[in-house]
Amino acid sequence: MSQQLIFTNDVASAIDSIHSAVNPASTFVLVDSNTISFVLPRLKSQSAAVASASIIEVQAGDVHKSLDSLASIWKRLGDMGATRRSMLINLGGGMVTDMGAFAASTFKRGITFVNVPTTLLGAVDASVGGKTGINFNGLKNEVGVFREAEAVIISTTFFGTLSHTELLSGYAEMLKHGLISSPAVFNSLLATDVADIDPDHMLSLLRESVQVKRDVVDSDPTEQGPRKALNLGHTAGHAFESLAMKRNSPVPHGYAVAWGLVVELILSGMILKFPSSLISQFAAYVYANYRAMPITCDDYPALLDLMRHDKKNATAASINFTLLRAIGDVCIDSTASDEQISQALDIYRDLMHL
Ligand SMILES: NC(=O)c1ccc[n+]([C@@H]2O[C@H](COP(=O)([O-])OP(=O)(O)OC[C@H]3O[C@@H](n4cnc5c(N)ncnc54)[C@H](O)[C@@H]3O)[C@@H](O)[C@H]2O)c1
């Protein structure tokens, strides 16, 4: 992987040094309607590169990770004289880094870009790993390319203006990274109170967590196999997310992943003998922080249907999961029967006090 990952709370200096090294012909900063006021002013006063850059703003929110917004970025770049030697700095959450990276990867057949994630989810997941894209035709991330940023600057300095819900949502992906890596990483995450976290401690947890994703991505940059480890929690999680959407009460992605991790650890226990003491410990942590997605057995057919139609299962007759034999011992392409999944949902309801 050519991409540099820089962990620092001196973001301005990191941007300026990359900017000097690349020495672009012109520089653009992509922000959304929140990061333009929460993040940009501070960076502008500290970074010469940002102060002299042209600003491109898009509307905040995932519905704006769209072809219209993408076209507006291309147009602004073109109108303001960007060339193949220009640089785009993506300053925002996963929505800005996904779409900005795709805009930069396609404008003039590809210009240099740097990701500066400003949400925990962006820092630990979206900004790293080279997946770029937009939503299209009613489908998430339908159009995009794999392309790595020149650098990703990971900091915790911007998290002060995030809601607790957003922090917890990002933290669920860190829990996933803990589960697929090692007991040491997992235990340090479970020992941390997300509501009361010091920025330097968070930066050190982030460094560990991003390294887990980076190692997996390095082994399989275009998702041919091993990268499926990162799908842990996501087959059940996406089903919860879609069910909540159908009920017109959407839940944050990370919350659905946290509940999905509980279900998939239960399945791991049933199918691969993942230790039951760890399942109870993890379920208690998730319940304490995320509560539970309320379900009854009447929801099982819909949940099974959603799992079967998850895009990872497009061709499978049975339902496909990434499961664990132990923490750090991943088994991709595991399958479970409808009966096993229903039984796992029964245990989920038990552990989550439903
Ligand atoms: N490329 C990948 O591998 C990958 C992985 C996971 C998720 N994603 C994508 O990431 C996106 C979700 O990321 P997200 O949760 O960061 O969403 P987001 O970028 O929409 O940010 C969430 C909200 O926080 C606001 N915000 C951003 N930084 C802020 C700050 N410092 N202070 C206050 N508000 C701030 C945003 O304007 C937005 O309203 C989705 O589009 C998802 O598809 C991509």
Ligand SMILES: [Zn+2]
């Ligand atoms: Zn996820």
